[in-house]
Amino acid sequence: MTQEVLEGKREIEGQIPERRPEPGELERRREAASEPAAGGRLPVWRCRVCGYLAAREKPPRECPICKASADRFEPFPLPGGPTFPVWRCRVCGYLAAREKPPRECPICKASADRFEPFSL
Ligand SMILES: [Zn+2]
Ligand SMILES: [Zn+2]
Secondary structure, eight states: OHHHHHHHHHHHHHHHOOOOOOHHHHHHHHHHHSSSOOSSSEEEEEEETBBBBEEEESOOOOOOTTTTTTEEEEEOOTTTSSSOEEEETTTOOOEESSSSOBBBBBTOOBBGGGGEEHHH
């Protein structure tokens, strides 16, 4: 171990007590505190383009199915908004909220007749 490394280590340790929360960090912590515990109820996000559903804290950055960006996602069901039937692929469990089941499952390629109505 060289003197430089030891000094570097001391420097890092010395920084810890001085570290102040960055702007916005407290807010983020509050947000984290209000998150439901694991296994709790997560919001469901719907891709307005393809009907893809994702149950998670925030909408995905990009729809894994149609590549639409996060701003194309809306909470599902929209409070007071239009709602869509949910379709479940009986082969792989893929869920899509849209008027009609997809012609083909984007995950396993099963045809529309393998979809069944599903209630969340
Ligand atoms: Zn999509
Ligand atoms: Zn499928």
